[in-house]
Amino acid sequence: MNKEESLRAQAPHNIPCFMHECPLHETCLHWMINQYITGEHRIVSCVNPYHPTVNTPQCSLYQKDEIVKYAIGMMHIFDAIPYPIARSVKKRLINLFSRKRFYEYRNGVRPIPPHEQNQIARTFKEEGWDGEIVYDDWKEDFNW
Numbered sequence: 001m002n003k004e005e006s007l008r009a010q011a012p013h014n015i016p017c018f019m020h021e022c023p024l025h026e027t028c029l030h031w032m033i034n035q036y037i038t039g040e041h042r043i044v045s046c047v048n049p050y051h052p053t054v055n056t057p058q059c060s061l062y063q064k065d066e067i068v069k070y071a072i073g074m075m076h077i078f079d080a081i082p083y084p085i086a087r088s089v090k091k092r093l094i095n096l097f098s099r100k101r102f103y104e105y106r107n108g109v110r111p112i113p114p115h116e117q118n119q120i121a122r123t124f125k126e127e128g129w130d131g132e133i134v135y136d137d138w139k140e141d142f143n144w
Helices: 003-013 029-036 083-097 099-107 114-126
Strands: 067-072 137-142
Touching: 003 029, 003 137, 067 114, 083 099, 083 114
Parallel strands: none
Antiparallel strands: 067 137
């Protein structure tokens, strides 16, 4: 997926920013998606221009336009792991993410962002697994 396709696909699901004079706007995903907001909606939720950190170099809503690697699916993540460790890890991941999100990750419905890949790896390590964690696939996209 190229940059334009990704921005267009994510525009309806993210908050746009219309602060053209913001010093961070050229690399901010919130600002980049504003061009994909169409006229078919009369009301749009957007970044509040009156918030104290907005339109400053310390903007709390700034989201850098960096590409990250998302894991897709965990159908075979427990295949090489001893059952007691796998059972314990699965239980902890469900508690960490919720049952719904765990199964969305497992089935590849929802991509797994890097910070949650780190949480998964930490959980495996804490339960005694030092081996490789195998995801079904990978994709690169912006860090939404």
